[in-house]
């Protein structure tokens with residue numbers, strides 16, 4: 121009884137705080153959440169109360185393109201703007217971003233963005249208000265709404281990039297792992313590593329695997345899956361001098377050329393011919409149907425301690441442009457993400 125009364129008092133106190141300062145309270149609650157997946161029952165009840173008792177309008181921040189990229193992107197190419205989130209319609213959910221992914225492909229796709237466009241990117245978010253049965257309040261989701269602190273999305277929205285579709289964190293994703301890893305080692309870069317090695321290269325026992333850009337999100341997982349030796353400059357050192365006859369090369373990217381389209385890769389046709397090499401380009405998203413099983417596998421390896429992962433975390437939404445610039449200049453070790 122005493123316990124109930126105390127709980128009731130505490131609950132009322134929280135509600136008063138909720139009504140008085142919705143945003144601040146929500147922020148406080150989130151920061152108090154223990155590592156990654158807490159027991160959210162009480163906090164979620166409070167949140168539900170908070171977000172359903174009034175029609176929530178959130179002052180959201182987003183980064184838009186201020187100037188088209190020319191060479192290496194600059195902080196001044198991005199502009200931080202504020203907007204009010206719209207009222208939810210049936211099927212809508214209001215997401216609060218927890219993590220933003222910054223990836224090399226953004227530099228390439230950034231070429232087609234024009235001034236005023238919201239910067240693209242995949243995020244992990246928590247649903248804080250919902251008119252969707254599929255994604256109730258408290259659901260952690262992956263979405264592709266770009267560099268925003270909050271966004272209203274519809275449960276049936278389709279994203280042009282296959283990897284950026286709205287979806288809930290897989291039910292079997294280990295509770296002790298950060299959902300942020302779904303942007304890295306168990307997400308798009310991890311899947312690129314997994315299928316690039318296993319399907320494109322099809323390594324056999326006794327073979328040697330070289331990995332280029334092995335400090336990054338993709339390369340660091342390839343290295344662990346294959347228990348490899350790290351190569352040096354790929355084009356010159358590995359391809360020309362170290363490939364064995366009939367070697368296979370899975371080409372997933374070319375980060376050193378993204379900021380300078382004038383630079384052409386080096387193609388060592390004589391070596392390719394005389395060593396009878398196979399080079400295959402691929403896009404990790406092509407294997408999307410097989411991602412769930414591979415994600416489960418990689419997450420299991422992490423839990424078992426067989427795969428180590430590193431995240432290069434920038435703290436705060438305002439740091440997102442710098443985080444992308446860091447990726448394009450080799451500042452990160454492991455997967456670069458921004459924690460909001």
Ligand SMILES: NC(=O)C1=CN([C@@H]2O[C@H](COP(=O)(O)OP(=O)(O)OC[C@H]3O[C@@H](n4cnc5c(N)ncnc54)[C@H](OP(=O)(O)O)[C@@H]3O)[C@@H](O)[C@H]2O)C=CC1
Pocket residue numbers: 223224225308309312333334335336337338339371372373374375376377402403404405447448449450451452453454455456
């Ligand atoms: N085909 C596909 O589906 C996908 C392809 N990719 C591609 O894979 C590559 C790696 O991506 P990801 O691991 O996510 O990226 P990361 O940023 O995590 O890692 C990239 C690594 O590349 C090196 N690097 C960065 N800038 C340069 C540069 N200008 N010149 C030479 N090396 C550089 C850095 O290593 P160091 O510390 O050694 O400098 C860095 O650690 C990229 O080219 C990307 O476009 C990624 C995902 C999917």
Ligand SMILES: CCCCCC(=O)/C=C/[C@H]1[C@H](O)CC(=O)[C@@H]1CCCCCCC(=O)O
Pocket residue numbers: 224225228281282283308312372373374403404405
């Ligand atoms: C020269 C292009 C190199 C791009 C390498 C890269 O980083 C690719 C990343 C993809 C990742 O798998 C998830 C994505 O959405 C990224 C872009 C996919 C582009 C697919 C384009 C296919 C097409 O044009 O048909």
